Amino acid sequence: MGFRYRPWGVGSDRTLAYLLVTPAVFVLLALSIYPLIHSVSLSLQVNSGGAVNWSLANFTRLLSDQFFLAALGHTLVYAVSALSLEFFIGLGLAVLLNRQIRGRGFFRATLLVPMMLPTVVVGVVWRLMLNPNFGAVNGTLKGAGVDTTALTWTSSPGLAMLSIIAVDVWQWTPFMFLILLAGLQAIPQEPYEAALIDGSSAWQTFIHVTLPLLKPAILVALLLRTMDLLRVFDQVFILTEGGPGFATETISLYIYRTAFRFSDFGYAAAMSFVLLVITNVISSFYIRVLQSREAR
């Protein structure tokens, strides 16, 4: 065990340790463990005619609920598209701004602005900008001679999903960029020098040197964004409220409606539980990939 500091005699540091972690444990119990247990128990209750029955009915209902399945589909489409776009654009920007170019500090600072704005503000501003009749986006396009009559953005079933993905990419690419840039700067110079001596091309260096060394940063960025994207609520709620006609309803929106509009907490808890499981499966996949690399 090595050296121990024992001002109050044998064992008292252990008491002190317990005492110090007590508040944290209480907070964890109250804010994480208790709600989790409570929501699982809620999801197993079905309210029928004033009486509460314990059953798996909420979970079997999920499978036959076309709205749930559609919302799940929307969430996955949204998460996968936004994540890929944010990753590739973020990586490109990070590589670009990792070099010594003029105005690097300025670009880096400006790029972070969208991320610093509250999501609700971003939602409201974009809702106005995407307004088909008064909005800045169609106004600009019209000025450039584009026919905008069919471009109704958040009102068209085809474009609404594209619109909310674009807004998310606008706001959260900087986050991806920030983490990847930090990752790039942590890579030592030696592997690059070695690659240069071996006569590797710029592309080969990127694929065989930069990417493998950047992998931890990539995985952290993907992990955090995936979790955020799967539970997206605020932008979508403000931009489209899930419409038109359910075209952009995500799981979180549907859970919110079920719980707080229809006061069906059991079913909402069941859906939350499914979302939790999905998020966990994806996260543990990322973490496994991350660890397997480190073990090598």
Next chain:
Amino acid sequence: MRIPVALILALLALSLYGCQPNRNSDSKQLTLAINSGVEGDALKQAAKDYEAQTGVHINIAEFPYANLFEKELIDLTARTGAYDLIMLDDPWFPKFASQQLLTDLGPLLKTKGLNGPDEDFVKTSIALCREPYETGTLHALPYVGNSQLLFYRKDLFDKHSLKEPATWDEALAAAKTISEQETNGAPGGGKVYGYVMRAAQGNAAVADFMPIFWAFGGEMFDANGRPSVNSPEGIAALKFMLELGKYTPPGYASFNADEVGAHLLQGTAAMSINWPAWISSFNDPSKSKVIGKMQFTTLPGARNPGRAEIGNWLIAIPRDARNKEAAVDFLLWATRAEQMKLSALRGNPPTRRSLFTDAELVAKFPAYPAQLRSLESSRPRPRTALWNEIENVFGIYLSKANSGELSPDDAMNQANAEIAKILERGK
């Protein structure tokens, strides 16, 4: 080390105690849950006056519209007794009343020497406060008397020799004429659309559709309580809504109140079903480009006479309120004619006949005669505790039909099937 642990526990207990709603049962104190908005503001102001007059301290818990329902439902079902009075939008009333969460006002009124609510209340408003509708026990009093109106541009109707639409066919013809003729008639240049409506999923689409649906003879439930939105009348009504959509600004399948208001105020749309709260903004030069040009009337009919959807704010006393005695005193005081007149002057349509015909108010609010006619002939949304869920699903399919994703027949058939599922689950 026992003392610190005990101390921590004591502190925790204290902090939790602090989270409890005010347990003070002092009869000189009342707590009100209100919505943040013009309706809640009027009641908040009344509460201050009441406090000054009687010394009863009134705490105000103010919530945005979107959160008020969930907040009240959670508090009332958990029986916290946190509120002595709550403001509620009338579509929520069946849910609260059918779960016995509200106090029966009958016996309380008796203790005040009253046999029932004042005869001056508009019948359709007081009918909302009873469970079952119109005939049952009284659980609230109506405070703000909104009902839908048809807004139309008098100047453009006159210009094209169109008369005030009495039927939906006339309204459609007028919308067509204006859309086709006024291709450059908007104040800033650009097209004036003949009509504008909200078809965003949920409440918006449903509220703008119900008056058409009813006029065409549609009913949400048949005589046996089964959903019947896909009746031939219902489908015809939806087809008619899509016809109106041809003369509505593009993208209306996601319009909400703000977009509709903007089009009317900017003069880019000529007609709409809307709520009285918007009326005053048309004469505000900072917002409106159509000052003095907007006219307000009752809704057009079709097979049936035109009837508006009613949307009243009610005030009720929760079953577990701690101070029912003091609460009913305030409730009766706030809904008295002279108090409601103050609320009307602050911009809230009253629920008393005498105020709709009050000379001073009519001079200030020239639409009052039309509002009274609309209110007295209005209909409530289908009275069911499952309304939020049904409205949501119905709105999704209406929005899908208006965005072109589904045909009117498919939309109504699917909506009917989903509503049936909700009723089945709710049993």
